[in-house]
Amino acid sequence: xxxxDKVSYPLYDSFKDKLKxxxxxxxxxxxQVDIFSKxxxxxxxxxxxxxxxxxxxxxxxxxxxxxxxxxxxxxxxGCVGIFLDIPHQxxxxxxxxxxxxxxxxxxxxxxxxxxAAATAIENSTIIGFYRPxxxxxxxxxxxxxxxxxxxxxxxxxxxxxxxxxxxVKLERKLESLMTAEDHE
Amino acid sequence: MSNSDPVQIxxxxxxxxxxxxxxxxxxxxxxxLVLAGAYKAIPLVIDALFLIVIAAIMTxxxxxxxxxxxxxxxxxxxGTMLVFGGIFTVVGMGIVKGIPALLNEVxxxxxxxQQNAATDSLDSIMTDINLxxxxxxxxxxxxxxxxxxxxxxxxxxxxxxxxxxxxxVATIMFILIITMFFLIDGKRMxxxxxxxVPNQYFEMSLNITYKTKKQLTNFLKGxxxxxxxxxxxxxxxxxxxxxIFDANISGVVLxxxxxxxxxxxxxxxxxxxxxxxxxxxxxxxxxxxxAATNFYxxxxxxxxxxxxxxxxxxxxxxxxxxxSMEMHPLTVILxxxxxxxxxxxxxxxxxxxWGISKVIIQEVYQGLKGHxxx
Numbered sequence: 001x002x003x004x005d006k007v008s009y010p011l012y013d014s015f016k017d018k019l020k021x022x023x024x025x026x027x028x029x030x031x032q033v034d035i036f037s038k039x040x041x042x043x044x045x046x047x048x049x050x051x052x053x054x055x056x057x058x059x060x061x062x063x064x065x066x067x068x069x070x071x072x073x074x075x076x077x078g079c080v081g082i083f084l085d086i087p088h089q090x091x092x093x094x095x096x097x098x099x100x101x102x103x104x105x106x107x108x109x110x111x112x113x114x115x116a117a118a119t120a121i122e123n124s125t126i127i128g129f130y131r132p133x134x135x136x137x138x139x140x141x142x143x144x145x146x147x148x149x150x151x152x153x154x155x156x157x158x159x160x161x162x163x164x165x166x167x168v169k170l171e172r173k174l175e176s177l178m179t180a181e182d183h184e
Numbered sequence: 185m186s187n188s189d190p191v192q193i194x195x196x197x198x199x200x201x202x203x204x205x206x207x208x209x210x211x212x213x214x215x216x217l218v219l220a221g222a223y224k225a226i227p228l229v230i231d232a233l234f235l236i237v238i239a240a241i242m243t244x245x246x247x248x249x250x251x252x253x254x255x256x257x258x259x260x261x262x263g264t265m266l267v268f269g270g271i272f273t274v275v276g277m278g279i280v281k282g283i284p285a286l287l288n289e290v291x292x293x294x295x296x297x298q299q300n301a302a303t304d305s306l307d308s309i310m311t312d313i314n315l316x317x318x319x320x321x322x323x324x325x326x327x328x329x330x331x332x333x334x335x336x337x338x339x340x341x342x343x344x345x346x347x348x349x350x351x352x353v354a355t356i357m358f359i360l361i362i363t364m365f366f367l368i369d370g371k372r373m374x375x376x377x378x379x380x381v382p383n384q385y386f387e388m389s390l391n392i393t394y395k396t397k398k399q400l401t402n403f404l405k406g407x408x409x410x411x412x413x414x415x416x417x418x419x420x421x422x423x424x425x426x427x428i429f430d431a432n433i434s435g436v437v438l439x440x441x442x443x444x445x446x447x448x449x450x451x452x453x454x455x456x457x458x459x460x461x462x463x464x465x466x467x468x469x470x471x472x473x474x475a476a477t478n479f480y481x482x483x484x485x486x487x488x489x490x491x492x493x494x495x496x497x498x499x500x501x502x503x504x505x506x507x508s509m510e511m512h513p514l515t516v517i518l519x520x521x522x523x524x525x526x527x528x529x530x531x532x533x534x535x536x537x538w539g540i541s542k543v544i545i546q547e548v549y550q551g552l553k554g555h556x557x558x
Contacts, residue, residue, distance in 0.1 A: 052375070052390075054383055063387065068554045070387050130387070132394035136371070140254040 026053055026127055029076045032100045035151045043144050050133040056080075056120035065117040069107025071130030075099050078124025083117045091117065108134055108152060235355065239362035241540075243370055244401045245408065250367050264367040268360070286438055385557075392551040399543040406501075407448055407536060413500040414457070414492060415444025421488040422461060431481045432468040433461060443489070447496065449535050452520060458489045 021041065023031075026048050030036045036044060053076070056062060062073060065085045073080075077099050083091035094116060097103060103118060108131055120126075138145030246267050253263030366373070374393060381389045419440035425431040433439070443457030462482055469481065516535060523534025552558045 049372075052379065052386070054386065056383060060383060062383070064556075066556065067387070068391070070391050128386070130390055132390055135394070139251050140260075142255050 024048065025076050025125075026051070029074050029100055029127060033074050033102050034155050035072075035102075035105065035148060038151060039144070039147060043147070046137070046141060046144060047129070047148075050129070050137055052128040052130070052133075054126050054128055056124045056126060058120055058122050060120050062118040062120060062126065063104070063114050065115065066113045068111050069104065069114050070111065071107055071128055071133070072102055072105040073118065074102040074127040074129065076125040076127060078126070079121040080124055080126070081119050081121045083119060084115075085117060096121065105152060105155065107131070235359055235362060239359050239366055241400075241404060242359065242363040243366040244397065245404050246363070246367060247370070248401060248405070261368050264364055267367070268364060271360075282437075286435075292434075385555075388551045388555045388557070391554075392547050395551075396544050396547045399547065400540060403539055403543060404536075407539075410496060410501050411444040411447050413444075414447040414496050415440045417492045417495060418443040418457065418461075418489070421492055422485075425481070425484050425488055429481060429484050431465055431484060433465045433485070434468055435464060439464060443492075449516070449520060449531065452516065454489060454493045458486060461485045461489070 023041070027041070027044050030044050030047055030051075031039075031041075036047060039047065056078070062080065063069075065083075075097055080097045080101075080103070082094045082097065082103060084094055085091050104114070107114070108129070111131070134145065134148065137148065249267055250260060250263040253266065254260050258266070378386070378389055378393060419436055422431075422433050422436040422439060426433055426436070439461045442460050443454075446453040446456040449456065462485055465481055465485060515538070519534040519538050520531050523530035526533075549558075
């Protein structure tokens with residue numbers, strides 16, 4: 001049977017629409033982030049209650065380089081630039097992030113200073129998930145907190161593996177360059 | 185007609201001047217109204233703030249228990265109800281069983297003091313004490329009316345505290361209701377309040393709030409545990425003195441509780457805790473001919489409290505009290521002097537209040553410094 005041949009039942013359809021769970025923009029954005037992607041909608045709702053939704057104007061800093069890191073950010077809508085401050089030079093843009101992208105997740109585990117600055121490029125709505133929020137979840141919902149921590153560890157492990165591969169490549173390149181130099 | 189025409193400009197600027205004058209006057213009257221309202225409202229606001237601060241302190245004390253219940257799957261609201269059920273049970277049992285016994289004991293001691301004051305027994309005690317002191321420190325004499333004046337003052341204040349406590353049942357109920365709301369919805373309230381902070385200071389404010397809350401909870405938990413420790417040790421110690429040396433100290437639970445509470449005041453508190461025990465034993469042993477000639481039971485009490493302090497300072501406090509509360513003795517004396525302007529309660533609250541303010545100031549300063557704002 002073709003789709004067009006389907007009989008519509010207005011009463012049933014409206015009832016089905018009403019029963020369909022309504023997801024907020026924040027919930028959808030959270031579900032698309034690796035760290036929260038394995039959580040159930042109920043758990044995502046708990047995370048949503050813990051996070052902070054902030055609005056930034058174009059050019060407004062989200063955090064500055066050197067600020068103590070205190071959490072991660074998830075972009076619901078808008079655009080954010082990651083900049084590296086170089087002394088006596090204009091800040092160098094490292095990347096441009098859009099909706100559903102996230103940044104600063106290492107700060108959830110470590111309070112060391114931010115290595116780069118984040119600035120809103122256009123009007124942006126951003127979710128802030130900070131260490132105190134994670135600690136609070138760990139204290140009141142330990143099972144959910146553990147799930148988030150495991151997912152965060154997985155993200156960091158994947159990144160570490162990638163860095164190791166890059167390091168090995170660079171070492172090999174360096175070795176070959178040194179051998180070539182010795183031959184010369 | 186051009187704008188530069190002086191005939192036209194003059195009335196326009198006059199109208200503008202009138203408009204701005206009218207606006208200024210309106211703002212001025214509004215400001216006076218606001219100031220007058222604020223002046224009238226300040227006492228009300230201070231009263232409300234006092235209730236909120238006490239409720240916040242109580243929330244900091246009970247929040248870890250509610251959090252623990254929530255982590256084991258009990259809903260936050262049910263956890264709060266359970267905690268309040270526990271509080272009401274303990275307080276209710278205390279009122280039903282403890283208050284009549286406590287009032288009896290206070291009344292009995294007061295009667296003993298009044299009777300002995302009337303029969304000049306106090307004078308004979310002071311003469312004996314002064315004779316003993318003269319053996320060791322020649323020329324040093326205590327004021328003969330010292331005990332009677334001190335005890336009258338002490339029991340007078342104790343009576344007023346009890347009477348005041350009974351009068352403020354409604355206030356206590358208000359505080360409990362606010363605490364209940366803070367425990368159930370405190371996180372949402374804090375989130376809404378922090379949500380109002382501008383983006384520039386948001387991360388910093390969140391960190392400061394979190395750290396201050398954590399430090400405050402640790403500080404209060406530590407203080408209460410240390411006080412409880414001292415109270416229990418004092419009760420055991422006083423019972424041991426009664427049992428081994430027949431020290432004849434009555435109202436042991438009351439004296440132990442006072443010693444526990446007084447322990448929250450550094451340096452001076454432990455001595456304040458000793459005083460009621462010494463006074464009670466002194467008056468309970470008035471008719472005893474052996475006790476009248478030597479005062480070893482007072483030395484026993486002092487030694488017992490010193491042992492309690494030794495255990496508290498070296499075992500309990502290092503474990504339960506946060507190290508951030510180090511204070512200079514002079515600061516403590518000044519704080520107690522300032523607190524004494526409000527009364528006995530002020531003396532008790534001055535040091536913990538300063539401790540809490542110190543934690544908040546430290547966290548705000550470190551937060552501002554960390555974010556390069558100062």
